[in-house]
Amino acid sequence: MINFKEVTSQGFVGRMEDVIPAKAVLVTSASKKVPLLKCVLKSIQKIGHPSFLISGDSNPNAIAQFFTDSFWHMPRLDGMDLQKLLFYCNEQHIKYIIPTRDGELSYFSRYKGELQQNGVHVMVSEMKGVETCLDKLLFFQEGLALGFSVIPTAEESSALDVSHFVVKERFGAGSESIGLNKILDEAEEYAKRLQHPIFQPYIKGMEVSVDVYVQKNGVSKGAIARKREIVVGGESQITTTFRDEMLEQQCADFAEKLGLYGHVLFQVIIDDEGKYHFIECNSRFGGASRLSIECGLDSFYWFLLESGGSDLTQYPFVRAAQDKRLIRYAEDLIL
Known part of the structure; x- marks a missing residue:
């Protein structure tokens, strides 16, 4: 790994124009995902071609920066349109992007086609698949229609004929706000704490x-x-x-x-x-x-x-x- 100290005007650590190889791999929302970064680095090494590993995060103090060749203090995605993203990718020779957080998958899926046309490949699904996975109610409906044994999911507890419930957020990753093994009154009360609660049977x-x-x-x-x-x-x-x-x-x-x-x-x-x-x-x-x-x-x-x-x-x-x-x-x- 190359240890960089200088910070460029775009928020990158290191004088990348002096040392960067032909291609770079960007891992976004890198945060403190060191095991993931090590996996990506190992894959780069197996490819055998010179490549540069960049960690990106909106937090300038992200721990990931100490485990990659360089670090990009990324702007918030709601303030970065396609042209800005392409500019950064072109300037830093980024050819591969690996998003790692639920909240950014829709953004990269939206621009996936245009990025590929400009020589930047993103490991992300098409928008329909991303949206289905982010919405637990939609995931249930789609899975049921496809014939898979998805767990029943409803916006109202009365739609489920069960005695014990799981209550969680409908959208995104809501594991930290999940209510497990709740009887009806407890489930209804717990649901009041959530923005978009859904109910599932406790199994x-x-x-x-x-x-x-x-x-x-x-x-x-x-x-x-x-x-x-x-x-x-x-x-x-x-x-x-x-x-x-x-x-x-x-x-x-x-x-x-x-x-x-x-x-x-x-x-x-x-x-x-x-x-x-x-x-x-x-x-x-x-x-x-x-x-x-x-x-x-x-x-x-x-x-x-x-x-x-x-x-x-x-x-x-x-x-x-x-x-x-x-x-x-x-x-x-x-x-």
């Missing part, structure tokens, strides 16, 4: 995530299921892969039928009878998705290969022979 069972990579041609390349053993703030702190070919195939099929692209993540409950209940889908890389990469689902590498024109049939999905466990923990960096 006992094993909570799992399934990472999927969907290629540009709309066909899934691979899927890996993992148990969410300890969850904090909606993200797995301890997660272990396991084999369930039927579940993985269903998630791959679901992703294809939703028209998704790139790395996507399904949340599923497997009840005591072994039945699947699809809760939601995040059309982005998840907090603990690094484990799936370590087990062979090489999403960032495949994205870079595809964007460069490579035929992914020459790069098979080879799943690790043994299951693996990921444990997330804090670590210090001494400079």
Whole structure:
């Protein structure tokens, strides 16, 4: 890595015009997502061509800047139109963008086509798929119409014939504001705290995530299921892969039928009878998705290969022979 100190007028750290190679990879909303950045860096190194890793965030103090070649203090997306974005990409030789936050997926999906026409590839789904995944009620409706066992979702508790409820926000990632296992009165009261509450039945069972990579041609390349053993703030702190070919195939099929692209993540409950209940889908890389990469689902590498024109049939999905466990923990960096 190159250690930069100078800050340019555009908010970049480092004199990039002096050292930047032919292409650069930008990871947006990088925040403190160091494991994700390490995965991207490893993929860049596997490609074998000189590339520059840039972390971008609207927070000038984002920890990510200490783990990449350079840092872009990005403007807010609502103040950056396509021309401004293209200017930054052209000036810094950015050819690949990897969005990592739900709140920015619609923005990059909106400009995905124009960016590609200008030689910038974005790992994001088309707008319809993004909107379906961001709206839990729409996800239920679409999933039901497609024939998948999505968990019933309603805006009114009276629409569900159950005794215990889950209450959450309808839009985006609302894991921190979720109300679990509430009886009717508790659920109704809890819903008053939320902006756009929805109700779902509370189902006992094993909570799992399934990472999927969907290629540009709309066909899934691979899927890996993992148990969410300890969850904090909606993200797995301890997660272990396991084999369930039927579940993985269903998630791959679901992703294809939703028209998704790139790395996507399904949340599923497997009840005591072994039945699947699809809760939601995040059309982005998840907090603990690094484990799936370590087990062979090489999403960032495949994205870079595809964007460069490579035929992914020459790069098979080879799943690790043994299951693996990921444990997330804090670590210090001494400079």
